[in-house]
Amino acid sequence: xxxQLSEKNTDFNPAHLLSEFNQQYSRIMTxxxxxxxxxxxxxxxxxxxxxxxxxxxxxxxxxxxxxxxxLKAFSRYAALGDYIVKxxxxxxxxxxIQPKTDDGRFRSSEWHADVNNPETSNTTLWFDAxxxxxxxxxxxxxxxxxxxxxxxxxxxxxxxxYSDQVVNAFAPTNFLQxxxxxxxxxxxxxxxxxxxxxxxLADDLxxxxxxKMVDDDAFELGRNIAVxxxxxxxxxxxxxxxxxxxxxxxxxxxxxxIIPPWINKFYILDLSPKNSFISWLVGQGYTVxxxxxxxxxxxxRETTFDDYLKDxxxxxxxxxxxxxxxxxxxxxxxCLGGTLLATLLGYLAxxxxxxxxxxxxTFFTTMIDFGEPGDLGVFVDEESVSQLETKMEANGYLDGxxxxxxxxxxxSNDLIWHFVINNYLLGKPPAxxxxxxxNSDSTRLPATMHSYYLRKMYLDNKLAxxxxxxxxxxxxxxxxxxxPTTFVSTELDHIAPWRSTYNGAKLFxxxxxxILGQSGHIAGIINPPSKNKYGYWxxxxxxxxxxxxxxxxxxxxxxxxxPKWEKWIKRYSCKKVPAREPxxxxxxxxxxxxxxxxxx
Numbered sequence: 273x274x275x276q277l278s279e280k281n282t283d284f285n286p287a288h289l290l291s292e293f294n295q296q297y298s299r300i301m302t303x304x305x306x307x308x309x310x311x312x313x314x315x316x317x318x319x320x321x322x323x324x325x326x327x328x329x330x331x332x333x334x335x336x337x338x339x340x341x342x343l344k345a346f347s348r349y350a351a352l353g354d355y356i357v358k359x360x361x362x363x364x365x366x367x368x369i370q371p372k373t374d375d376g377r378f379r380s381s382e383w384h385a386d387v388n389n390p391e392t393s394n395t396t397l398w399f400d401a402x403x404x405x406x407x408x409x410x411x412x413x414x415x416x417x418x419x420x421x422x423x424x425x426x427x428x429x430x431x432x433x434y435s436d437q438v439v440n441a442f443a444p445t446n447f448l449q450x451x452x453x454x455x456x457x458x459x460x461x462x463x464x465x466x467x468x469x470x471x472x473l474a475d476d477l478x479x480x481x482x483x484k485m486v487d488d489d490a491f492e493l494g495r496n497i498a499v500x501x502x503x504x505x506x507x508x509x510x511x512x513x514x515x516x517x518x519x520x521x522x523x524x525x526x527x528x529x530i531i532p533p534w535i536n537k538f539y540i541l542d543l544s545p546k547n548s549f550i551s552w553l554v555g556q557g558y559t560v561x562x563x564x565x566x567x568x569x570x571x572x573r574e575t576t577f578d579d580y581l582k583d584x585x586x587x588x589x590x591x592x593x594x595x596x597x598x599x600x601x602x603x604x605x606x607c608l609g610g611t612l613l614a615t616l617l618g619y620l621a622x623x624x625x626x627x628x629x630x631x632x633x634t635f636f637t638t639m640i641d642f643g644e645p646g647d648l649g650v651f652v653d654e655e656s657v658s659q660l661e662t663k664m665e666a667n668g669y670l671d672g673x674x675x676x677x678x679x680x681x682x683x684s685n686d687l688i689w690h691f692v693i694n695n696y697l698l699g700k701p702p703a704x705x706x707x708x709x710x711n712s713d714s715t716r717l718p719a720t721m722h723s724y725y726l727r728k729m730y731l732d733n734k735l736a737x738x739x740x741x742x743x744x745x746x747x748x749x750x751x752x753x754x755x756p757t758t759f760v761s762t763e764l765d766h767i768a769p770w771r772s773t774y775n776g777a778k779l780f781x782x783x784x785x786x787i788l789g790q791s792g793h794i795a796g797i798i799n800p801p802s803k804n805k806y807g808y809w810x811x812x813x814x815x816x817x818x819x820x821x822x823x824x825x826x827x828x829x830x831x832x833x834x835p836k837w838e839k840w841i842k843r844y845s846c847k848k849v850p851a852r853e854p855x856x857x858x859x860x861x862x863x864x865x866x867x868x869x870x871x872x
Contacts, residue, residue, distance in 0.1 A: 319655075414435050530603075549798065563585065665719060761788055788826065
């Protein structure tokens with residue numbers, strides 16, 4: 273056997289490998305010992321433990337419900353035993369339980385019993401049984417807490433969410449001994465994958481990072497990402513305004529203004545050229561402007577939601593009018609940028625004498641009615657917001673990493689454990705993926721603004737209420753907004769659940785088109801026609817029906833929703849005029865796109 277190993281890998285040196293393991297292990301332990309425990313994490317653990325204990329105690333007093341959950345689990349395990357016996361005898365059998373269709377953890381063939389292959393039958397049956405046993409145990413734990421009485425709705429939501437985190441963390445895929453793909457890689461590389469994984473972990477800990485999703489060196493703004501030609505044509509304390517250079521000889525006279533979220537940076541809509549919505553839109557013959565927000569520091573502590581409105585889209589609209597001579601603008605808002613766009617529309621409805629107005633509004637994955645915020649509601653209650661406010665008071669802002677961690681937890685299998693397996697167990701380098709690069713480029717949130725946003729929107733749902741909020745001394749009533757509107761939401765959105773965005777669309781009383789794309793919050797929007805990857809649903813039903821009734825009546829369409837939307841907005845974009853180069857006599861270009869604020 274040793275001779276065989278030597279023939280396959282003459283460089284194999286167990287002593288050297290062990291020495292390297294010890295060196296990387298020492299680096300990891302040094303980093304861990306130099307990282308003080310977080311008081312916030314300790315407090316949170318105590319509160320969560322108390323909640324789980326309360327649920328367990330309540331269940332212990334409801335023996336009938338507890339018995340029903342246990343009987344279901346016993347039935348599942350009995351079916352698993354029957355499955356194992358039949359498969360071991362070469363008899364076809366139906367699994368006791370199957371992973372959900374969107375669960376990618378068990379796609380490897382090693383997780384599925386193959387009794388027709390004598391060389392692997394025992395191994396695959398063992399891993400298949402382990403997989404099903406884990407799924408049954410997960411179902412039992414989740415069912416145990418779901419049937420708990422005596423808890424508030426928010427408490428139940430927290431139990432559901434954190435019980436999911438527990439079962440995700442203990443999946444057999446996350447451990448060397450119970451992941452067949454990792455075991456195979458370890459055998460084939462003689463342990464080099466584990467050594468590489470330790471190096472990756474040590475590097476991340478020393479850099480003060482959580483698990484690394486992407487190769488930071490693979491992308492550079494302005495070189496291979498955010499490369500659509502354009503100029504920064506205006507700048508203020510809050511934002512830069514970018515105007516993109518035309519790629520057609522003529523353009524629609526009515527310009528387009530994009531309001532991105534300030535939780536992340538604008539170039540989600542200008543990733544690598546093949547994935548750039550902005551580049552595609554310019555190519556359809558539109559003059560496109562985008563707001564690039566400042567990444568605030570402590571000096572922005574007192575910056576308000578009103579400041580984002582006044583020095584964001586209102587300021588940008590004045591500049592756009594001056595450059596193009598147009599007093600009507602087609603506006604697009606993405607996520608939180610869409611929430612600001614809705615506020616802008618409510619404000620403009622109360623300002624009939626303003627010289628420049630919005631002609632059409634498009635909302636990408638936008639929450640306006642926050643009555644059902646989905647999993648984000650787990651993190652937004654009075655206790656959590658008060659704790660965040662205390663943290664923001666110390667710094668003057670909320671670090672973007674905190675928000676990123678929250679979003680990642682909402683899809684922990686895809687955005688946490690997948691990378692743990694890839695980077696630390698398989699020992700592979702991080703991916704070179706433009707979307708993940710953007711996702712890792714987080715921004716900070718000013719304390720005053722973010723507190724207002726969490727309280728007025730998430731806790732009190734005031735934007736959805738007539739005159740619920742007032743901005744720039746103007747009461748906001750979205751029912752008074754009267755212009756064509758399109759909402760684009762996505763089926764698997766974990767940040768802005770589509771049924772909630774649908775409820776927000778119903779707040780407008782004028783023409784509203786609703787498009788439901790496949791996939792999630794980002795991939796469902798960044799869905800270029802050239803890829804033909806995800807489809808979308810449309811319906812002629814009035815939005816007065818429920819979200820589920822709308823979906824039942826909807827037509828499934830193949831390919832990207834971009835052309836469908838562009839056909840709609842073209843109707844409101846007026847005649848063609850000669851293409852406009854960025855800037856004007858009053859607004860001399862200040863810098864090339866993507867500008868300077870995006871690098872802060």
